[in-house]
Amino acid sequence: MGYLSKLTLENFRNYSKADLSFSPGLTIFHGENGQGKTSLLESIYFLSLLRSFRTRNVQHLKSWKTEAFDVSCVLEHEDLLADHLQVTYGDKRKLQVNGNAVSRSSEFIRQINAISFTPEDIELIKGSAGGRRQFFDIVLSQLSPNYLINLQNYNKALKSRNVILRNDQGDNSQESLLKTYEQLLIQYGSKICYERLSLLKKLEPKIAQFTKEMFPESKKLKLIYQSTLGKNLDDQEALTELYIKKCQDSRAKDLSRGMTHIGPHRDDIFILLSGKSLGAFGSEGQCRLASLVLKMAAAEQLIEDSQTDNVLLLIDDVLGELDADRKEAFLRTIMRGDQVFIACTDIPEYCQSLDYNLYNVEEGSVSLQEE
């Protein structure tokens, strides 16, 4: 079991400088609203995935009027020496592991496996398909080193094909060029579809179990991968065959609009509660619970399958609306993570019976509360 033993921030959000030490198990960041609790979770998430769960623009993570921010941590392992991870972000990004520069982000991420629970997670249910695809893509990238590389290559093939489609003069001169990128598109795209479907299948029993624990009345939460390629995609070879055919069929339409209409970049994951679209018909509360269930299932999957020895769970303010039983069911599940960080304004009752470290957060400064 690995865990984060130290976290250092410099010019990150409202922290000009912060040094924190942690032990395995539960850590609680306690404080009023707007003091910087979420930013602490965000910095840990950033070390894990080199992205934020709050913003797409990394520059927003810098403190106001500073040139660069710096986040580093010490990651302890069970029977290995601790790793020192560091990210410096100025004009350019600099990644370091134990003082050695790492050039590719795919080599850096997956050292820390973090999963976040935030109020924005409700967008998984109510938001656009893009958010659901991204959720799957992030979990799959955490589980397999090749997924991210395939996804990056797929996006390059897709952009290239779209440029060729737009440049086409209708004289077939681009035929072999188009074919080249279609081959690549299908090669990487079919892997992405297949991996997403496999993950969905693995998540199914976990989703069923957590739905039972989290939803008050007996409800069935079902996820359906809605692919632009069609149905019955379980066999990878058959999927590739179908992809080739669909790609050809779609060619004329794609040429006329200058974009690619089929493929994993247009797929969606339908979320049904007792047979009805949850995003369209569900109540706010149901959507919130369902988003928690999805994240819990993903966390459970990481705990089961991850190749690294740590799964860190970052909980931001999602407990407020749950009743006592749900709260307890939720906390019981997340305590299965190797290390859990909770940001809250009131310490949950269930946690009182557990050992935890308490940090008081106030205006960008953090102090450990001695027992």
Added chain:
Amino acid sequence: MNDNLYPDSLLKLIKTISRLPGIGKRTAERLALSLHSWSDDELKFFGEQLISLKENVKSCSTCGNFSDEEECKICLDLNRDTTIICVVENAGQIAVIEKSGSFNGVYHVLAGRLSPMNGVGPDKLNLASFKSRCLEATEVILATSPDFEGEATASFLTQELNGVQINISRIAQGIPVGADLSFADSASMAMAINSRRTL
């Protein structure tokens, strides 16, 4: 750099030198100061080389390699096997393959690689004579880089040669010779395993 540290003429030289690959501000400064200590004759010789660089070094009309003459030394060499053509992205890569001493065929320089996203289509590559050259050869080796653009370029050339009677091969990819397996990154290792050979 503090622009007041040096007189303008020296500053111009420093800024020009720092455009070279792998040269930072500090190194550019050192190189410029070192050049300043050269004798007039040495500097004149250096300057002449620069001025006539493009004029003297042409690209071979057959393969696109660097050349002093109309055709490069490799294309003029009667001992080279013209039935095997090795396709490379740029002329600089020929030297790398030549140093290996493992290839006695001829080359074809693409002068780039496909990247439609950046506006590089087949029309920007040296492909005019490619197909006709391949018609007279028995094997073409696609030695483009093993990254996305390189793979796309190799795959495009394969499409282009559809219908041409020729063996098309791709250079092997995987673990560098002399490297310790334990330091291989996962992508290279996967490639090496996938393209393993029976002994």
